[in-house]
Amino acid sequence: MINKKIVLVFSLMLLVIFQVVAISALSTGQAKQDWQDAKLATAEKRTNHQEAKEKWMVNKSDENVQAHIDTGKDLLNSALDEAEAWLIWKQQEVESDESVSEELSDQIQIDINKNLAKIQELRTKVESVTTIYGVEDGLNFVVIGMVGDYLRLLTDVARDSGLIWVEKSNQYIDKIENYEASLRETAETIKNNQEIVDFLDTAKQNMHEARENINKAEISYQQVVEGGTPLIKFNEGNQYIQTAKANMLLANSNLKSALRLML
């Protein structure tokens, strides 16, 4: 009877653990899907607005003016939905990633919450639109004002995302350095080890290049700020991270060659 209870409790514990893992994976995946759906919705709203605008240009009837305004508001709201979905996905991604440092994770949560609040402010502005050319309530006026605001919504979290990739890359390169040091220690105890040492030296050179590229990526991401050229700096950082990744894969491949010669 006691054994049955133990088995039952043990099974329940396993079920709970699997449930938590599954829900966590599902919510991050779902949030990403929501963002992709929001992107598609924006594309659709853009087409609707373009069609309404073309009709309005041909015939400025009251009905066409209203359609121009309504589809424009729909498009702006959809773009805000997209930004919101992206921020929520980023939030869940960071929450479920234990390798992100607490300091960076806290900073990201602050930036995301700040920008989610900003989205609500922008929605109010969109809601106030009633004309096409009005100064405060005009669609064109709000669109011009939103261009900068929209970029600012993404800037903070884009920078944070870049810094996460830098942090992860640094963790990987630390690991590779430890492996290399360990293999070199063993290689020194082997006679006629020149070929092994050559592979380890090449790996070391790859690691040096990777470290340099990670540092350059960090500098680029730090420059993803308002008032600068955030998207250009973000893409620059991405390219450095991709190059560092190639360097690290090469280093790892050289470590494998060295290890095979030892076995």
Added chain:
Amino acid sequence: MKFKTIVIAILIILALLFVIGMVNNPDEQLLDNQTLSSDSDTTETTPENDGAPDTTFSLEQESPSVSESDLNDLDSELQELETEDLTGFSG
């Protein structure tokens, strides 16, 4: 009776998994390599081996604490390091 059978079956599976784990343990394999190379050390001075690169383990030699599976795992982790392109963002 049925419950006892299930428990015994689980225990047998666990025991099998333990045995399989022992067989596949890389440290054990390294130990085997060391044992073999210790034996081969005795033939090191034969004329056939003169001048050939000797990468076999000597008795003083340490075994690598890094395994091929460690490096393969790192490879998989590195492949997952992906950046995102925000230029496709609608605005």
